[in-house]
Amino acid sequence: MTPSTKVRYGLRILIELAVRYGSGPVQAETVAQAQGISAKYIRVLVGHLKNANLVRVSRGPHGGFQLARPPESITALDALKALDGPVFSPPCAQTAIHCLRAGSCAAQALWNEAFAAATSVFSSHTLDELARREREHREVPSYQI
Numbered sequence: 562m563t564p565s566t567k568v569r570y571g572l573r574i575l576i577e578l579a580v581r582y583g584s585g586p587v588q589a590e591t592v593a594q595a596q597g598i599s600a601k602y603i604r605v606l607v608g609h610l611k612n613a614n615l616v617r618v619s620r621g622p623h624g625g626f627q628l629a630r631p632p633e634s635i636t637a638l639d640a641l642k643a644l645d646g647p648v649f650s651p652p653c654a655q656t657a658i659h660c661l662r663a664g665s666c667a668a669q670a671l672w673n674e675a676f677a678a679a680t681s682v683f684s685s686h687t688l689d690e691l692a693r694r695e696r697e698h699r700e701v702p703s704y705q706i
Contacts, residue, residue, distance in 0.1 A: 586625030613643030
């Protein structure tokens, strides 16, 4: 189960904003350069993040994007829900309405267990933690051979 590009890039945008948290609005071009994502696509994804109240947008020459809340209060699960909806829960695992075999299907318990595990992992990691990891990766020198 591969996360969509929208989720992968959206999470990277949030991590970049968390790295720069407290220094004011960050322009799309700055995020684009740091994360290797086109500024145009960043603006599209920020629209979703804004609608989910994860990002604030300010206009004007000194405008840009910033987290709407402190990074320690935003989880990776918040990002996934904002960008892709529920975390990979197949319809049969949600309610019996979606599947005639619900309640009598051995795979339903497996799907429910996988959904619970994914939810647990993504909800246990905050943007603050992910920003710390990002900073550590940036400090590691890269040597060319």
